[in-house]
Amino acid sequence: MKRNLIAAIAVATLSFSTAALADEGMWTFDNFPSKAVKAKYGVDIDQAWLDNVRGASVRLSSGCSASVVTKDGLVLTNHHCVRDCAQNLSTAKVDYVKEGFSTASREDEKLCPGMQAEILSTISDVTARVSGAAAGKTGQDFVKARDAAIAAIEKEGCAGREKDYRCQVITLYQGGQYKLYTYRKYSDVRLVFAPEQVMAFFGGDPDNFNFPRYDLDCSFVRLYENGKPAATPAHLKWSTAAPKAGDPVFISGNPGSTQRLLTAEQLETIRDVSLPDTLLLLSELRGRLIRSARKARSTRAYPTRISSASRTASRRCTARKRRLSIRRCSPQNANSMPICAPR
Numbered sequence: 001m002k003r004n005l006i007a008a009i010a011v012a013t014l015s016f017s018t019a020a021l022a023d024e025g026m027w028t029f030d031n032f033p034s035k036a037v038k039a040k041y042g043v044d045i046d047q048a049w050l051d052n053v054r055g056a057s058v059r060l061s062s063g064c065s066a067s068v069v070t071k072d073g074l075v076l077t078n079h080h081c082v083r084d085c086a087q088n089l090s091t092a093k094v095d096y097v098k099e100g101f102s103t104a105s106r107e108d109e110k111l112c113p114g115m116q117a118e119i120l121s122t123i124s125d126v127t128a129r130v131s132g133a134a135a136g137k138t139g140q141d142f143v144k145a146r147d148a149a150i151a152a153i154e155k156e157g158c159a160g161r162e163k164d165y166r167c168q169v170i171t172l173y174q175g176g177q178y179k180l181y182t183y184r185k186y187s188d189v190r191l192v193f194a195p196e197q198v199m200a201f202f203g204g205d206p207d208n209f210n211f212p213r214y215d216l217d218c219s220f221v222r223l224y225e226n227g228k229p230a231a232t233p234a235h236l237k238w239s240t241a242a243p244k245a246g247d248p249v250f251i252s253g254n255p256g257s258t259q260r261l262l263t264a265e266q267l268e269t270i271r272d273v274s275l276p277d278t279l280l281l282l283s284e285l286r287g288r289l290i291r292s293a294r295k296a297r298s299t300r301a302y303p304t305r306i307s308s309a310s311r312t313a314s315r316r317c318t319a320r321k322r323r324l325s326i327r328r329c330s331p332q333n334a335n336s337m338p339i340c341a342p343r
């Protein structure tokens with residue numbers, strides 16, 4: 001699903017709930033309502049706590065959230081977040097996705113090809129500079145001026161330290177605020193542990209936020225710096241005490257999104273324009289993949305046929321969507337995508 005801008009860049013998602021009711025909210029680390037939380041829940045969330053959680057929150061290049069859990073760079077994440085790494089490290093003799101991967105010592109930890117990890121280091125308000133650069137402009141002139149200011153801020157923010165840091169200007173509140181996020185990046189990320197696929201994916205995965213789940217959907221990687229495990233003083237600590245009913249629970253991760261600020265017109269556009277096209281495209285893809293699978297003569301031929309179907313489906317869908325209308329959308333079973341038939 002296409003995410004809006006906030007979803008692509010949100011670094012901190014914090015929510016709390018109890019067994020009796022569900023309350024929720026989303027805040028960036030520099031705008032957490034500590035006083036309101038204390039008044040309502042009796043919990044002190046000070047800046048030191050927020051800084052530690054921010055420093056322990058990891059964004060992986062595989063698109064996943066993760067958490068630093070030791071002082072020497074050990075990171076906990078979901079199994080699917082390291083599946084590509086395990087596959088790339090597999091050989092003709094051993095399949096780490098199927099058989100799992102574990103290490104007896106740090107020397108056994110293996111570099112994940114192409115994987116990078118980022119931890120948010122600082123947040124700076126650059127709203128005045130970006131807004132000032134685009135003040136009085138409209139249309140493409142506004143966009144060009146805004147983007148030029150953002151590019152300059154990002155370049156200046158990481159000048160001379162590009163090897164270890166990445167700077168990104170984040171747009172918040174539909175352009176109401178602009179923040180410069182500076183990330184500490186780690187390009188040496190090594191696989192430490194991944195369970196067998198059947199254990200990590202037991203019961204399927206319609207939504208990996210479901211609870212309870214009866215699988216081992218976890219994996220560990222370690223951050224390295226200059227060939228040694230990275231020092232990570234900010235990390236989360238394991239607790240053997242189970243939460244009690246009524247305890248507030250906070251979650252930090254990437255990405256996070258909310259559509260609460262969308263106008264009625266924006267929601268109508270999503271409903272009437274974006275989603276129908278998305279359903280039509282996905283239905284076309286699903287039908288082509290099923291047909292290709294049925295025609296495949298062997299396992300070796302299967303990926304090629306699927307790839308070919310995927311490349312052409314979008315073009316076919318674009319050509320057909322003007323003369324097709326949705327007559328019905330009825331799932332074949334509880335886990336299948338709806339099949340949309342043309343009238």
